[in-house]
Amino acid sequence: MANDYRYTLEKGSKKYRCPNCHKKRFVRYVDTGTGNYLPENYGSCDRAMNCGYNLNPYLDGYAKEIWEQEQGNTTDWKPQPIKRIKKPVKKPKRAFIPVEVLNLTRAGYEQNTFIQNLLSRVAFPFEVQDIEQVISLYHLGTVQNGYRKGANTFPFVDVQGNVRAVQVKQFDKQNHTTGTDFLHSIIEKHHTRNNKALPEWLETYNENETKVSCLFGEHLLTKYPYNPVALVEAPKTAIYGTLYFGFPEQPTNLLWLAVYNLSSLNLNKCKALKGRNVFLFPDLSKGGKAFQLWSNKAAEIQKRLQGTYFYVSDLLEQLAPQQDKEQGKDLADYLIKQDWRLFRKQDIKETPQPEPEPVEPPIREKSEKSEALKKPFIIEENNIDFITVKEPDWSNDIAELENYFTNMKLPTQPLKLNESSTITDCSLFVKNHLSTVKANNGKQIYLPYLNRLQELKKALINQRFSKVP
Ligand SMILES: [Zn+2]
Incomplete structure (x- = not known):
């Protein structure tokens, strides 16, 4: 035996x-x-x-x-209490999902509900070419068999190109999520069910404390080092953002990244964003909780990531009806009802300035509800009109603003600039904006920077007066 x-x-x-x-x-x-x-x-x-x-x-x-x-004997044996073993806290090296495993998902798009919806079932179907581009940018794939068959895979690939997690999402014909999973869990379940030992990479991968430890789309940051970044909760919203507002080849376009979920926005995940301009679009929530949470986190993270500027949009909070807030709707829900053609910038071929620069925060300050939802991020018309012959001189305005801001104590709390924008860190905001307008005096495309400084000044003056009893 x-x-x-x-x-x-x-x-x-x-x-x-x-x-x-x-x-x-x-x-x-x-x-x-x-x-x-x-x-x-x-x-x-x-x-x-x-x-x-x-x-x-x-x-x-x-x-x-x-x-x-x-044998019918009695003894005085007693089980020992569990002795806690403390292993030396040696941080295990993070394990990744092998690229070969990810590569297996790069097929079966004809049975991928998410992709097929975008090609034919949404109100304004996308061109095949755009869908192919977004698939290849974000390495989207398909679960081709098993109980998640037809689900879309959203891989979280870090700046070094390591696959940190692959989220699996099932969608209905309206592209609403009906099921969420992870590729490694599916593979694990498959092995367990068939009584097979787990592959070695999965054994090690399971040791990782956190699975989703980078941003979705993070790998694109090195490829597009100058684009302003849009940060949303769900990968799906990032995909929609790209399809609606255009691809990051154009350096003034937003590069869309996703956090994974509301609560996982943290410093570690944001490290890859160092030095970037980041526009955050939290989902709607009851009482604006999501917006509040992200505003606080953004302010906290910004302090510890030098040269990074976070700008939290409450556009949806401002415009959405109560019912949508309670349902926690997101940008994707609004976008998908619109014609994407209306969002794409026109005539960007003529850009005479190849030098990429941060752009105007993509929020219109005051707009009709429908207009704003139609084109919330389109940079003011004059900004894309690069062929400006005469450049005005802002020297006086800049001097005046600089004088005002250097002689005052700026608020340390986040400040609501207008209906749709909040400044998380005033002194950083002023510093960035002043240096931008000084370096680009008179350039039409940078006018919004000057305008925002003036707006902030106005807001601060108002605030001061309203405080007087
Ligand atoms: Zn144990």
């Missing part, structure tokens, strides 16, 4: 929560005589390197005790 022990570790890949590290990586002991599990402290944790918990029934007297009991 290969194995005549009565108590053995359970065969197969069923895992329980480890009594020591609480990860679901614990294999329990089974009584082969009865088929029952031994008490839940008997077993061995898979995480040999990071936990190492192991309790063998033959070593602590349990086996003997049962045997005595079965």
Whole structure:
């Protein structure tokens, strides 16, 4: 007999929560005589390197005790309390999903509901060419079999090109999410069900504390180093943003990235954004909670990422009806009802300035509801009119503003500039804006910077007066 022990570790890949590290990586002991599990402290944790918990029934007297009991004897044996094992806190190296695994998803687009909806079922279907471009930019793919068949894959690839996670989303014909999953979980379930050992990469990958540890679209930051960045919650919204507002080849276009979800916006994830202009578009929420959360986080992160400028849009908060807020609608819900042709900038071929520069925060300050939703991010018409012959001189205005701002104490709290924009860090805002207008005196495209400074000044003066009792 290969194995005549009565108590053995359970065969197969069923895992329980480890009594020591609480990860679901614990294999329990089974009584082969009865088929029952031994008490839940008997077993061995898979995480040999990071936990190492192991309790063998033959070593602590349990086996003997049962045997005595079965002989009708009584003993004074007592199970020992669980001893906590503390492994030295060695931060394990982050493991990634192999590119070959991601590559398997790059097919089956004809059965990919999300993609097919965009090509034919939405109110204003997109050109095949645009869809192909967005697929290749963001490495979108398809789950081609199993219970998530036809679902779209959204990989989170970091700036170094490592695949950190692959989110799987199922959609209905209206492109609303009906199911969410991860590629690694699907692969794991597949193996478990067929009683097969997990591939080695997956064993290691499962050790990662967080799976989604970078931004969706992060890999594009190095490819498009100058574009202003739009940050949304869900990958789907980032895809819509790109399709509606144009591709990042044009350096004044927004480069659309997604955080994954509301609560996972944090400094670590934002490190890749260092030095960029970032426009955040939180989803709608009851009482504007999402907006508030992101505003606070953005202010906090901005302080610790030098040269990065966050600008949180509350455009949706301002314009959406109460019902939409309660449903937590997002930008994607509004965009998809519109004709994308109306959003694309025209005639950008004629740009005589190839030098990419930050652009005007893409929010119109005062606009009719429908107009704003139609073109919320289109830069003021004159801004794209690059062929300006005469350049006005702003020297006096700049001097006046600089004088005003340097002689005053700027608020440290986020400040609402107008209906649709909030400044998270006033002194950084002033610093950035002043240096931009000084470096680009008279250039029409930078007029919004000057205007915003003037607007801020006005707002501060108003605030001061309103405080006087
Ligand atoms: Zn453990």
